[in-house]
Amino acid sequence: MTMQRSGFALTAAALVMFGVAGCSTKNYVRTQTGPLIDHTDQLDQKTAENNRQIHDVNDRAQAGIGKAQDSADQANQAAQNANQAANAADSAANDVAHRADSLDSVVKGLDNYKQVAKVSVNFGFDKALLTKDDKEQLDSFAGSLGSAKSYILEVTGGTDSVGPAQYNYDLSQRRADSVVQYLASKYSIPAHRFYLIGIGKDEYVAANTTAAGRKENRRVEVQLLSNMSAENQPPAAQTGQTGQAAPPAGGQATTVPEE
Numbered sequence: 001m002t003m004q005r006s007g008f009a010l011t012a013a014a015l016v017m018f019g020v021a022g023c024s025t026k027n028y029v030r031t032q033t034g035p036l037i038d039h040t041d042q043l044d045q046k047t048a049e050n051n052r053q054i055h056d057v058n059d060r061a062q063a064g065i066g067k068a069q070d071s072a073d074q075a076n077q078a079a080q081n082a083n084q085a086a087n088a089a090d091s092a093a094n095d096v097a098h099r100a101d102s103l104d105s106v107v108k109g110l111d112n113y114k115q116v117a118k119v120s121v122n123f124g125f126d127k128a129l130l131t132k133d134d135k136e137q138l139d140s141f142a143g144s145l146g147s148a149k150s151y152i153l154e155v156t157g158g159t160d161s162v163g164p165a166q167y168n169y170d171l172s173q174r175r176a177d178s179v180v181q182y183l184a185s186k187y188s189i190p191a192h193r194f195y196l197i198g199i200g201k202d203e204y205v206a207a208n209t210t211a212a213g214r215k216e217n218r219r220v221e222v223q224l225l226s227n228m229s230a231e232n233q234p235p236a237a238q239t240g241q242t243g244q245a246a247p248p249a250g251g252q253a254t255t256v257p258e259e
Contacts, residue, residue: 098195113152113225117144121179123218125162128174130182138179142187144224151226153194155180158221159201160214168200172220179220 119141121134130138145151157176159168176196183189206213 098192099198112227114227115223116148116151116226117141117224118221120219120221122215123175123220125160125214125218126171127218128171128178130178135182138182138222139186141222141224142183145187145189148224148226150228151193151224153183153189154221154223154225155194155196156199156221156223157196158199158203158205158217158219160217161201161204161208162214163201165200169198172200173198175218175220179222183222 119137121130121137123129123134155176157172157174157179159172159175163171173196176198180194180196184191184194201208201217204213204217205219206216208214208217
């Protein structure tokens, strides 16, 4: 009995010691692996945060690219619209009248045409827009077209001597275009009635040495020419700076380039 009890006691002691040793091993493992697990968790969190930041930056970059593309598309569309408008304006100006270096180069039998009426409008320096007074003068001149038959409108644009020759040619052409477009649109004058000649500063009606003379040269002259017999022609009208209003029925004009 004593020996059995001693055996049980030894066995119990051995189990206790084994249990203590097992607990010590687990604690050691926890002690060694715990920091590694914590570090791994931190790395996972940082990785997840970095991924979120990368996605956020990517989303913002894509949004910025999208806005930039939209702006570029809008700018490109605006440029296309402006180009189309410029082409349309140029086409309209070309369609509204004949253009020639000299009227007799395009009108056969020009000697048979006689001047019936005339008007001249002046422009400000480097300007090609019609003023209210200019339009009133053209309205008065248009009164001569009501009874005119077999006629053409010679529109000549001019400039003063200031500036390069080519710029003045272009400027005189723009001035003549302004007059033609006003008469054609308001009085429904057919395009074939107009003959435009641009002379720039090549021909002047006053000395360019004075301000008053240069103002006179910044002009567009419109002549109503008819090849009707004298008895069938309407009364001649000279308007200089003014004219008589009336709706014309179509005509051609000649423009002169201005300085």
